[in-house]
Amino acid sequence: MTYNYAYFPGCSQVGSAEEYGLSTLTVCKKLGIELAELQDWNCCGASSAHMTDEFLSFALPARNLALARKTGLDLLVVCAACYSRMNAAKARINSDKGLCEEISEAIGANPLFEGRIRHLLDVIVNDIGVAEIKKHVKKDLSGIKAVPYYGCLLVRPREFCFCDSTENPTDLDRLISALGVEVRKWSYKTDCCGGSLSLSRNDIVQKLVNRIFEEAFKSGADLIVTACPMCQANLEMRQRPGKLRFKLVHHMPVVYFTEILGLAMELEGWREWLKAHLISPKPLLEKIDSGGVG
Amino acid sequence: MLTSVTRIEKEIEARTEEKARLCYQCKKCAAGCPVSFAMDLLPHEIMNCVCRGMDERVLTSSTIWLCAACETCSVRCPNGIDIAGVMDALRSISLERHYPPAEPHVTAFHRSFLAGIRGTGRTNEPVLIGIYKLLSRRLLDDIGLGAKMIAKGKIKPVPRFVKDRSVIRRIFKAAKTRVRT
Numbered sequence: 001m002t003y004n005y006a007y008f009p010g011c012s013q014v015g016s017a018e019e020y021g022l023s024t025l026t027v028c029k030k031l032g033i034e035l036a037e038l039q040d041w042n043c044c045g046a047s048s049a050h051m052t053d054e055f056l057s058f059a060l061p062a063r064n065l066a067l068a069r070k071t072g073l074d075l076l077v078v079c080a081a082c083y084s085r086m087n088a089a090k091a092r093i094n095s096d097k098g099l100c101e102e103i104s105e106a107i108g109a110n111p112l113f114e115g116r117i118r119h120l121l122d123v124i125v126n127d128i129g130v131a132e133i134k135k136h137v138k139k140d141l142s143g144i145k146a147v148p149y150y151g152c153l154l155v156r157p158r159e160f161c162f163c164d165s166t167e168n169p170t171d172l173d174r175l176i177s178a179l180g181v182e183v184r185k186w187s188y189k190t191d192c193c194g195g196s197l198s199l200s201r202n203d204i205v206q207k208l209v210n211r212i213f214e215e216a217f218k219s220g221a222d223l224i225v226t227a228c229p230m231c232q233a234n235l236e237m238r239q240r241p242g243k244l245r246f247k248l249v250h251h252m253p254v255v256y257f258t259e260i261l262g263l264a265m266e267l268e269g270w271r272e273w274l275k276a277h278l279i280s281p282k283p284l285l286e287k288i289d290s291g292g293v294g
Numbered sequence: 295m296l297t298s299v300t301r302i303e304k305e306i307e308a309r310t311e312e313k314a315r316l317c318y319q320c321k322k323c324a325a326g327c328p329v330s331f332a333m334d335l336l337p338h339e340i341m342n343c344v345c346r347g348m349d350e351r352v353l354t355s356s357t358i359w360l361c362a363a364c365e366t367c368s369v370r371c372p373n374g375i376d377i378a379g380v381m382d383a384l385r386s387i388s389l390e391r392h393y394p395p396a397e398p399h400v401t402a403f404h405r406s407f408l409a410g411i412r413g414t415g416r417t418n419e420p421v422l423i424g425i426y427k428l429l430s431r432r433l434l435d436d437i438g439l440g441a442k443m444i445a446k447g448k449i450k451p452v453p454r455f456v457k458d459r460s461v462i463r464r465i466f467k468a469a470k471t472r473v474r475t
Contacts, residue, residue: 011417016448042415042456047363048407051385054309055469056408063461106468107461156365157376166369192328192364199426200399201360202436204332233448237439276446 005076006068007035011043017229019273023258024078026267038067044085047196061089062103062111074115080153080228083119087160121227122162125171130178138266142180146223147216148172150190151231179264186219195230209238224254236278253281300347309383316373317341323367333357353388359397402429412466415456419449
């Protein structure tokens with residue numbers, strides 16, 4: 001079965017999270033998910049728009065929704081923040097006629113998008129299914145212990161949550177466990193890492209990030225798997241400075257679910273993706289390569 | 295049906311359809327808030343101040359800028375108040391009424407983020423970081439980290455642009471000139 005989607009990569013996936021973008025394209029190709037990238041898409045405005053200017057927070061994603069409307073396809077998004085903002089804009093524009101007209105005038109196009117906005121994790125786990133994914137697995141990852149990290153915007157607000165729970169989701173758990181990875185239990189799956197304050201109040205963010213790592217260590221994991229480029233960047237950037245203030249020395253890699261999928265399916269490029277990480281997953285990979293995982 | 299009484303309560307309701315008055319001070323929002331340890335007013339105290347018409351106290355609080363918009367409070371509120379949405383409204387109102395922000399670095403970050411989009415249509419890390427360093431005057435922050443990110447290709451030296459930048463300009467112009475109904 002093939003799946004066709006209009007694709008909104010989002011700024012991170014061609015910038016600081018390029019490995020997420022590349023692994024997404026490779027994994028989708030392998031699984032028969034056909035992606036048509038929106039032509040000349042723009043930034044959704046992310047946190048800064050919705051925190052300071054309501055109109056911008058709807059009008060910026062609206063231009064992308066207008067582009068998606070023309071394709072007649074459902075829209076696929078991989079960034080948790082883009083996913084949240086596109087859904088919020090769609091919900092508001094489709095229910096507020098006045099705002100819809102105002103935005104139409106500004107962008108010179110119709111932003112009414114009737115299709116669905118999907119996150120790649122949702123499509124892989126809930127449409128394709130873990131049973132199908134299992135058939136593609138070539139590399140034995142048993143022995144890797146990982147915790148799934150959902151962060152905020154995959155599960156909140158409730159209206160846009162595709163996971164089975166907002167407090168204890170298991171979608172990502174089921175996926176990585178299908179790859180043979182041992183999923184460790186922890187209570188910080190959906191705790192905020194403070195991504196939006198990462199540059200401006202890194203003192204606060206370090207506390208949040210270090211608590212997440214301490215809990216991941218306590219659970220016995222040696223890897224964090226995520227589906228959000230903001231979380232990934234923030235967790236990598238802010239765990240090192242913590243060395244000076246906290247007893248634990250953190251060197252736990254944080255990878256995207258698409259990267260670990262690519263690794264398990266032995267898709268071309270996975271070594272290159274992992275090289276782009278600030279905290280190298282290399283020691284873990286050496287264990288896999290030598291067959292002595294565990 | 296509860297009716298909004300104070301000016302700021304009405305303003306929040308007009309923007310978000312949320313009624314702060316529904317809050318019965320159970321403090322569930324404060325208990326689950328990841329950033330509460332750094333806030334000068336806890337989320338339930340914000341709701342209380344809003345209902346008492348303490349505009350200035352709320353709009354000059356550090357809380358509205360430290361809220362990370364994680365929405366944990368919104369999904370847990372027993373009265374279904376979208377507290378994170380109320381925080382969004384309070385930030386906008388605070389800027390529109392020209393209150394000095396209690397967290398100038400946070401507002402500098404948001405201004406930098408939006409200025410970058412206005413110029414290029416996209417978010418480009420070097421543009422965002424460059425403008426932020428100028429606005430916040432924190433030139434030397436994270437220099438080592440920045441160097442490492444450039445070496446790893448996490449910060450791309452050449453920014454990417456949307457081709458149709460006139461439409462991005464029109465969006466920002468409309469946001470600036472629109473009349474709030």
